[in-house]
Amino acid sequence: MTLTEKILAKKAGVKSLTPQEFIEIEPDLALSNDITAPITIDEFEKAGGKNVRCPERVFMIPDHFTPNKDILSAEHYRKLKDFAAKHAGVRFFEQGEVGVEHALLPEMGAIRPGMVVIGADSHTCTYGALGAFSTGVGSTDVAGFLLTGKAWLKVPPTVKAVFTGVMGEWMSGKDLILLLIGKIGVSGAQYRAIEFSGPVIDALSVEGRMTMANMAIEAGGKNGVFVPDTKVAEYLKGRTKEKGDYLAPDADAVYERTVTIDVTGLTPVVACPHLPENVKPARDIMNVRIDQVVIGSCTNGRIEDMRVAAKILKGRKVDPNLRCLVLPATPKIYRQALDEGLFQVFLDAHAVISPPTCGPCLGGHMGILAHGERCVSTTNRNFVGRMGHRESEIYLASPAVAAASAVAGRITDPSELMK
Amino acid sequence: MKYTGTVYTFGDNVNTDEIIPARYLNTTDPTVLGRYCMEDIRPGFGTRAEKGSIIVAGDNFGCGSSREHAPLSLKYAGIACVVAVSFARIFFRNAINIGLPIIESRDISSKAKEGDTLTVDLDTGRAVVGGEEIAIAPFPPFMQKIVEEGGWLPYLLKTTAH
Structure with a gap:
């Protein structure tokens, strides 16, 4: 069996x-x-x-x-x-x-x-x-x-x-x-x-x-x-x-x-609108401008995710034309991120820290997309209208890709930013 | 159980966010859930579809979240039954559990067109569309028993001593 x-x-x-x-x-x-x-x-x-x-x-x-x-x-x-x-x-x-x-x-x-x-x-x-x-x-x-x-x-x-x-x-x-x-x-x-x-x-x-x-x-x-x-x-x-x-x-x-799947030589990927199967290497679509980044959710809101995001955001600022929302998934993760100094990094980078909630992932609250807006999100679904207006777009990615994209203002492979 | 209604066609991977967007999940009011059915992919559908209409869709209908509001929204919008090539599994069990008839049929899905009149007869296992007769595979016996009892809770209460 x-x-x-x-x-x-x-x-x-x-x-x-x-x-x-x-x-x-x-x-x-x-x-x-x-x-x-x-x-x-x-x-x-x-x-x-x-x-x-x-x-x-x-x-x-x-x-x-x-x-x-x-x-x-x-x-x-x-x-x-x-x-x-x-x-x-x-x-x-x-x-x-x-x-x-x-x-x-x-x-x-x-x-x-x-x-x-x-x-x-x-x-x-x-x-x-x-x-x-x-x-x-x-x-x-x-x-x-x-x-x-x-x-x-x-x-x-x-x-x-x-x-x-x-x-x-x-x-x-x-x-x-x-x-x-x-x-x-x-x-x-x-x-x-x-x-x-x-x-x-x-x-x-x-x-x-x-x-x-x-x-x-x-x-x-x-x-x-x-x-x-x-x-x-x-x-x-x-x-x-x-x-x-x-x-x-x-x-x-x-x-x-x-x-x-042999992962040797593969680079971080992004799932493009409007299905999680539309997967492409992040480095192939680096010209896509974005309006919002979400780092959190039941998929990627744990302490390791917070650490990776902070590693990339440390000493950098998110693009002034976008908002970057960080949602530690539980009070314990929230406290741990605070104790490890990650909040300092997020705040210095001009990211917003939200209380634990599913909120934006399903278009509930705390980060809804307007008509025509694009979001790189560490969540799990990029369906039509999932995070807001039916003509908004969601690109699913890892915390590393999301944080790097927040700094660049467009979809970015972290290795491009960190080299 | 026999249903005759106007066909509304949808494609593959119609997901639960499209069937009823999460912004309406702060209520279980039938009027609201019915009115906003399919709002983001076919605005106005929830009020336009006449009672007894039948949705005919492609592969993986109802994929995504576990929201029972999705089959409820279809029911409240007046949809009599949904025919699809395949259903996502949580949607499938939710529909069975709440008593929304669903039929897996690649033949019906490939033949029925928007605006056609479709008849589905679950008792005889036959469907008719465009003058053509199509056989429908029956549910497995376990599912049939749930459907016959009117849903999962009536079945469970009848079969469980407590």
């Missing part, structure tokens, strides 16, 4: 599973946010729900339109808060404690290898970086979990993505996942698990793996997963006392397809 099949079989209590089987399982954790939880709560109550089945497994994380952007969002926020107050055990996080959900849960040790996690948020697939099976579902799925502790899944076939070769200086997990999406397309792993492996993956940090697993959905994937190793064990030290289940694929596992 592949790693995904193994995790699901263990959870389902069966010896083996094959792709396309339908299973009903009891997930270890279910999350929802200030956009999706209001529907979950309505459906739970409409179905006559009185008590939450496993409240300690339920996380309601208000991160999308927070700090509340308008009255309607504030009402949704209060709905989550009231629900958590009524159902003891359900976790809700106040401002000051809350961060972008997919950065927050791993950071607090809530995710461990071998877990099965469902979330009413498509980027729930992030936790595959820790060797968990995690997948995005809908609000009603989470309502079903609140009522019965159960969810339904179809066992996905697995695509193996192998990365070999030598990484260039400014290459990152973001470049690897964009290269894969560029190669297989936005439906290339539709309904499928992606199992990442190879020497480049072994050398990649856990945070870099989170960036990659996060965007499995952008290839249509059900989940993205990495074999948990000593780096994962190291990451979890001090975050949780629970051991976790370090599973690995069998030697005779059956993969539907294997995609191999």
Whole structure:
């Protein structure tokens, strides 16, 4: 069995599973946010729900339109808060404690290898970086979990993505996942698990793996997963006392397809409007002028991302004709960036530092694009109208490319700026 | 279940940000979600499409976010069912869970044109468009049971003792 099949079989209590089987399982954790939880709560109550089945497994994380952007969002926020107050055990996080959900849960040790996690948020697939099976579902799925502790899944076939070769200086997990999406397309792993492996993956940090697993959905994937190793064990030290289940694929596992990418000689890439599969080397499109840069999100808002951005911005200023927004994804990352002196660098460079929020990534608030504006963003989607006006444009890139582009005022390969 | 309606065609990779932009996700009001359906790629669609219309699209319909507001927006805009070559998986389960009929059919997608009248009969597994009859593959038995019970929660409540 592949790693995904193994995790699901263990959870389902069966010896083996094959792709396309339908299973009903009891997930270890279910999350929802200030956009999706209001529907979950309505459906739970409409179905006559009185008590939450496993409240300690339920996380309601208000991160999308927070700090509340308008009255309607504030009402949704209060709905989550009231629900958590009524159902003891359900976790809700106040401002000051809350961060972008997919950065927050791993950071607090809530995710461990071998877990099965469902979330009413498509980027729930992030936790595959820790060797968990995690997948995005809908609000009603989470309502079903609140009522019965159960969810339904179809066992996905697995695509193996192998990365070999030598990484260039400014290459990152973001470049690897964009290269894969560029190669297989936005439906290339539709309904499928992606199992990442190879020497480049072994050398990649856990945070870099989170960036990659996060965007499995952008290839249509059900989940993205990495074999948990000593780096994962190291990451979890001090975050949780629970051991976790370090599973690995069998030697005779059956993969539907294997995609191999040799990264030797490759340079940082950008996904051009309006699909994440429109991937080009940054150095090939360096004449594109930009109006905004966003560095943050569940994809690239972690401390390593902040450090890379600061390394490039140190001693430089962002182009006076653009705005550069930096969003540390959680309060802990925010404090760490502050303690490490990164905020000094950002402020000296004339970047703006935002509180933790998903805000601009989905065109919520804190950095909306006007008609005709272009943005280089470390987020995950560049669909029409995603960050604002339908005639605005988003170029997805790594924190290094984003920071270098902020200084240059146009899309830039970091090596051009740093030579 | 049988649906007859006017066809509106869309291409590949219609994503959930296009189906209902996130700026309207601060509400679950059916009127608002219906009105702004497809606003950024086809302005006015949410109020123009007559009740019972059918969307016929290409590959990977509903890709992107997990927002259940997307199938709800289509439902509230009066769309009776969606036919596509393929659906993104979260959209697929959301549609099944909330009871928006969806049909995977490359044949219908290649033959139906904007403004055609399309009939889809899920009971007989047949569709008719432009005088031509097309066979529709049935859902797997597990999905059929959910659809027959009216969605995931009714199914779950019926089959789970609690």
